[in-house]
Amino acid sequence: MSAPVRLADQAPAKVNLTLRVLARRQDGYHELESLVVFADFGDHLSFAPGGDLALTVRGPSAAAAGGGDDNLVHKAARALAARCAGLMLGGFDLEKRLPVAAGLGGGSSDAAAALRLLAEANAIAPDHPDLYAAAHSTGADVPVCLDPRPRIMRGIGEKLSGPFPLPPLPAVLVNPGVALPTRAVFAGWKPLPAAMALIDEALLAGLRGPRDLVQLVAEQANDLEPAAIALQPSIADVLAALRALPGCTLARMSGSGATCFGLFGKLDEAVAAEQALSAQQPTWWVKATIFGGS
Secondary structure, three states: OOOOEEEEEEEEEEEOOEEEEEEEOOOOOEEEEEEEEEEEEEEEEEEEEEOOEEEEEOOHHHHHHHOOOOOHHHHHHHHHHOOOOOOOEEEEEEEEOOOOOOOOOHHHHHHHHHHHHHHHHOOOOOOHHHHHHHHHOOOOOOOHHHHOOOOOEEOOOOOOOOOOEEEEEEEEEEOOOOOOOOOHHHHHHOOOOOOOOOOHHHHHHHOOOOOHHHHHHHOOEEOOOOHHHHHOHHHHHHHHHOOOOEEEEEEEEEEOOOEEEEEOOHHHHHHHHHHHHHHOOOOOEEEEEEEEEE
């Protein structure tokens, strides 16, 4: 008897090029607007259909990620099984490469990859409503990761624009080795004294190249940066280090932190920046990558 076919998928890092916090809702959540892109690097998830739901976690960040029932891969699979009678489950193997609690949506991207693999194994259409319902019930960032292409995310994450064909952006991701609980960062958020214009989708759709995209991103912000830096001052050190690197056009924190990104004009500049910063700060997690694309 032949062994069951093992399916595999990537769970790319989610990066918030912008993150506007518009208001705190009565239910404790926050209304957001974020331009989300995905890196060409992330976790790797494979799936062996058949048998009970199981998860093995390995890789550099395995210990921090955990493999118990609270892992979002488990949660996503249970959420889909609750909506699809007779759903075939099986064993997942997660290679955890991204730092945990880092503002890169690693757990959410893992959960989305699990839903895609379950859909493939069970002949569920990629746009089936049950997939999005399971994603939404798993976590606020899971829906945008389900089809990982550049989008504007609004509401608490459930309102998604169509994908934008953005120009690719060479970048460097840096995490100083600290974890930031999302809840604590949002608790420290304070409204800006003056409103800032939101993203103009027409401008975003009409970008002529990477320089236009960087300019648009520079006119926005990550409204959680001050709260995150107050909790972890090392984030300010990361931003300063990125801005000092040759070729860096913009540096900003992603999501609720502590990972920051620097944008570069050329991939070889990003690679050189990764090498230089890794030598300067050997305890930091540093990765050259590319954002965007369609």
